[in-house]
Amino acid sequence: MAASNADGTLGEHVPRYESNDLNSQVIHIGSFRNSWLETLPPDLYSYEIKSEEIEIAQLAEVLQIPTETLNELKDICSVDSLKSHPDDQPVDSNVVPPNPDLACLRLRKKRQDYKKTLVRDLVGRHDTYSNEMESVHMGLMPEDSTSVVPEGEIILSFNIVYPILFERFKHVRAHQTMQVLGSQNLTELRDAICCVSDLQVFGEFSNMPDATPQYISKDHYKSAFFYFEGVFYNDTRYPECRDISETTREWAKTRDFPEFKTAKMEDMTFYDLRMKIGYPYFYCHQGDCEHVMVLTDIRLIHPDDCRDRTLYPLLSHKHRVMTRKCCVCHLYISRWITTNDRLAPMDPCLFCDKCFRMLHYDAQGNKLYDFQAYVYVDPGVFN
Amino acid sequence: MSEQLRKFEEPLKTDLEELLGRFQRTTSVRYEDFSSMWRDMKFGDIFHGIQNLKEKNAFSRIALNTATAYFLPPYSFQVRVGGLYVLYGLYHSQCSLPKQKIRLALKDWGDVQAFTQDALSSQHYDVVYILHKLLGTKAFHFTAMPVPLAFLRDKKNQVMPNTEAVAKPSSRPQQLVTTEMLEEVANIHQHYKQLKASVSAQHPEASLNLVRHNLVPKLFNSVMSFSTWQNIHTQGGEASVQSTSLDEPSTSSSSNQHQQQQECSRRADLLASIKARSYGQVVEVAKSRRHRQAELCSAGDAGPREDPGMGGVPGAIPRRRRRFHNSLRYRTLRRLYETGGIPEEFLTSTKLWRLSKADQEETTRAIKTRFKW
Numbered sequence: 172m173a174a175s176n177a178d179g180t181l182g183e184h185v186p187r188y189e190s191n192d193l194n195s196q197v198i199h200i201g202s203f204r205n206s207w208l209e210t211l212p213p214d215l216y217s218y219e220i221k222s223e224e225i226e227i228a229q230l231a232e233v234l235q236i237p238t239e240t241l242n243e244l245k246d247i248c249s250v251d252s253l254k255s256h257p258d259d260q261p262v263d264s265n266v267v268p269p270n271p272d273l274a275c276l277r278l279r280k281k282r283q284d285y286k287k288t289l290v291r292d293l294v295g296r297h298d299t300y301s302n303e304m305e306s307v308h309m310g311l312m313p314e315d316s317t318s319v320v321p322e323g324e325i326i327l328s329f330n331i332v333y334p335i336l337f338e339r340f341k342h343v344r345a346h347q348t349m350q351v352l353g354s355q356n357l358t359e360l361r362d363a364i365c366c367v368s369d370l371q372v373f374g375e376f377s378n379m380p381d382a383t384p385q386y387i388s389k390d391h392y393k394s395a396f397f398y399f400e401g402v403f404y405n406d407t408r409y410p411e412c413r414d415i416s417e418t419t420r421e422w423a424k425t426r427d428f429p430e431f432k433t434a435k436m437e438d439m440t441f442y443d444l445r446m447k448i449g450y451p452y453f454y455c456h457q458g459d460c461e462h463v464m465v466l467t468d469i470r471l472i473h474p475d476d477c478r479d480r481t482l483y484p485l486l487s488h489k490h491r492v493m494t495r496k497c498c499v500c501h502l503y504i505s506r507w508i509t510t511n512d513r514l515a516p517m518d519p520c521l522f523c524d525k526c527f528r529m530l531h532y533d534a535q536g537n538k539l540y541d542f543q544a545y546v547y548v549d550p551g552v553f554n
Numbered sequence: 555m556s557e558q559l560r561k562f563e564e565p566l567k568t569d570l571e572e573l574l575g576r577f578q579r580t581t582s583v584r585y586e587d588f589s590s591m592w593r594d595m596k597f598g599d600i601f602h603g604i605q606n607l608k609e610k611n612a613f614s615r616i617a618l619n620t621a622t623a624y625f626l627p628p629y630s631f632q633v634r635v636g637g638l639y640v641l642y643g644l645y646h647s648q649c650s651l652p653k654q655k656i657r658l659a660l661k662d663w664g665d666v667q668a669f670t671q672d673a674l675s676s677q678h679y680d681v682v683y684i685l686h687k688l689l690g691t692k693a694f695h696f697t698a699m700p701v702p703l704a705f706l707r708d709k710k711n712q713v714m715p716n717t718e719a720v721a722k723p724s725s726r727p728q729q730l731v732t733t734e735m736l737e738e739v740a741n742i743h744q745h746y747k748q749l750k751a752s753v754s755a756q757h758p759e760a761s762l763n764l765v766r767h768n769l770v771p772k773l774f775n776s777v778m779s780f781s782t783w784q785n786i787h788t789q790g791g792e793a794s795v796q797s798t799s800l801d802e803p804s805t806s807s808s809s810n811q812h813q814q815q816q817e818c819s820r821r822a823d824l825l826a827s828i829k830a831r832s833y834g835q836v837v838e839v840a841k842s843r844r845h846r847q848a849e850l851c852s853a854g855d856a857g858p859r860e861d862p863g864m865g866g867v868p869g870a871i872p873r874r875r876r877r878f879h880n881s882l883r884y885r886t887l888r889r890l891y892e893t894g895g896i897p898e899e900f901l902t903s904t905k906l907w908r909l910s911k912a913d914q915e916e917t918t919r920a921i922k923t924r925f926k927w
Contacts, residue, residue: 185660185661186659186660186661186698186699187661188699193703193705193706194703194705195698195699195703198698203660203698206660207660207663207696210663210664210667211663211696215689215694215696216696220690220691220692221690226686226690230683230686233674233682233686234674234679234682234683236679240679244679244680244683245683247585247586247589247680248585248680248683248684248687250646252585252589252592252593253589253592253593253598253642253643253646253647254593254598255592255593255596255597255598255599262599262602263602264601264602264603264649265602265603265604265605266602266603267602267603268596268599268602271599272595272596273565273569273595273596273597273599273600274564274565274566274568274569275562275565275566275569275600276599276600276602276603277565278561278562278565278927279602279603279604280603281927282925282927283603285925294605294606298606298608299606301606301607301608302606302607302608302611305611305652306607306651306652309652310652328702330704344704448698448699448703449699449702449703449704449705450705451705465703465704465705467702467703467704468697468698468699468702468703469697469698470657470695470696470697470698471695471696471697473655473692473695474692475652475653475655475692
């Protein structure tokens with residue numbers, strides 16, 4: 172009988188829970204991948220599915236039994252043995268079967284019975300397509316074969332939480348989930364994170380509503396950093412990028428914290444990182460827009476994942492934000508925000524483009540009275 | 555979505571333990587027995603009844619994660635075989651698209667290998683066949699941790715399942731005191747005695763006798779008696795477990811626990827009855843505060859009702875549920891009404907479609923109950 176795995180027999184790169192059962196201890200991602208690739212036979216993580224004859228031949232070798240026994244085994248253990256209804260009586264799987272014995276089915280039947288009592292049972296339009304994001308990337312192969320993800324690659328899933336967290340809505344953690352490949356740089360993840368503060372346009376435009384400038388904050392303030400396990404990874408690709416982690420590091424020196432290191436974001440791939448799984452880390456851009464990031468999962472790539480390298484980092488889940496509509500028509504999403512406006516019902520007030528121009532400008536485009544107007548980018552723009 | 559589906563964790567565990575309990579009672583590891591039980595319980599229908607695909611996927615993930623726990627140590631070999639068959643059954647009966655995979659963490663892969671070796675050496679060919687079939691259809695995700703972790707601190711503390719009844723008995727003393735170890739100790743003991751004899755020429759002093767004379771035989775005997783006691787203990791436990799389900803208490807230690815549980819529930823019942831009695835009585839306030847009479851509402855009341863029906867201020871004032879905090883608008887209107895500033899009609903808003911109803915018609919609101927799992 173094999174002995175149970177004591178801690179000493181596990182390698183040092185095997186992730187285990189830390190004492191609090193919420194996150195793992197610090198692991199080096201590249202070594203984790205190597206540990207898996209060493210112990211697994213290659214055909215287990217390859218993309219191709221073996222044909223039946225090869226499989227049977229291999230099994231006969233491993234089990235060392237005659238082929239008749241193997242065929243008998245195949246018949247007994249086939250998938251048909253699990254079917255509870257014969258093939259000629261198809262059963263609707265969207266309905267709970269009558270008189271359920273299983274506890275889960277009884278729970279579901281409660282909801283089904285409740286829905287029958289409703290006069291109108293409307294399916295929300297967002298629920299119809301709620302799975303779209305995952306299903307569209309299933310097993311996707313690229314056009315040219317050079318950008319296929321190789322076998323044995325690892326996929327990391329990050330939850331990036333939205334920056335502003337109201338006390339009232341803390342029970343819902345609004346996040347977007349990105350999947351990245353282990354061989355990608357940190358900069359690719361940084362570019363793929365969609366945050367509304369990147370799209371802000373500065374400047375007061377009441378005098379020239381038609382002349383919105385071409386730049387957005389993303390082009391203007393290019394500095395950003397990630398913080399993982401005591402190291403600040405700064406983005407230094409452009410000459411305008413500054414080390415915004417410097418302030419934090421200097422403050423930490425005065426306060427008895429251990430020394431924090433820095434590194435360049437574009438030189439690091441995810442394989443080189445040391446991180447804890449399930450532990451909150453930090454991403455800061457635009458100087459003060461801060462996001463909490465959690466690495467939720469690391470796993471080997473599977474044939475059902477998207478195999479097109481150019482599509483990574485992949486957005487696999489996004490929290491849907493309610494968009495704010497114009498205060499006049501309540502129909503269109505607002506694009507202008509005005510202050511000190513004596514005709515507006517409240518201060519500040521949101522307007523869509525049409526209503527804004529109708530209220531504040533005449534047919535020739537002259538400003539009718541005194542007010543301030545700024546460009547408003549709604550957080551729901553990424554929906 | 556995931557909070558909704560957390561309600562399914564308990565029923566899932568119940569169903570899985572029912573199935574595995576039945577399988578364990580047959581004391582066999584053959585797939586045929588398992589599949590006949592599966593068909594009997596119609597376990598494949600556990601995925602039925604979900605309309606939208608996202609929920610189907612999420613439920614399959616939860617089901618597979620819960621079942622994987624039974625495939626890994628510390629459960630006994632038979633339960634692990636049952637767990638493997640359950641995983642096979644769940645993977646192939648799921649209605650999700652893409653098929654949700656079984657998560658296997660790196661730390662558990664060694665246990666899986668050991669398990670396969672055991673099955674192969676004991677010639678349980680169907681176990682090995684099923685495992686190979688699952689690996690061949692790429693049913694596994696090779697991951698770092700068994701479940702995706704998102705630092706969800708507000709998850710309620712989950713009680714560890716009581717695996718004592720089905721876990722392997724610990725064999726640490728036997729592992730420590732092996733025959734080689736005993737030989738070595740006997741050797742060292744011999745050397746020590748010789749050394750003591752050589753140091754003092756005559757009969758060695760009594761004060762130098764720090765070690766037992768018959769150390770090695772005594773050690774061996776105590777370990778043997780411990781292992782026989784363990785076997786008797788667990789056999790007695792196992793025999794009764796086979797006749798009952800996994801959760802029922804069988805030995806005296808677990809019946810003690812049962813008694814303790816009964817005591818705890820009696821105390822809880824007592825506390826609950828005291829609280830119910832105290833909250834069931836409404837204290838009458840002084841006449842000067844007649845307008846703020848306390849009223850007994852049950853928690854299951856629906857929204858604003860037209861008729862009060864209970865004690866308090868006369869008149870058709872809509873009350874609110876005790877759990878909601880009334881909005882500023884409602885509180886202002888109430889206060890204005892009570893001080894006599896506004897007439898009663900101002901408290902309820904007029905429904906547009908009711909403007910055309912006749913004066914004598916009374917429309918009763920259909921009380922719409924919210925669905926709770």
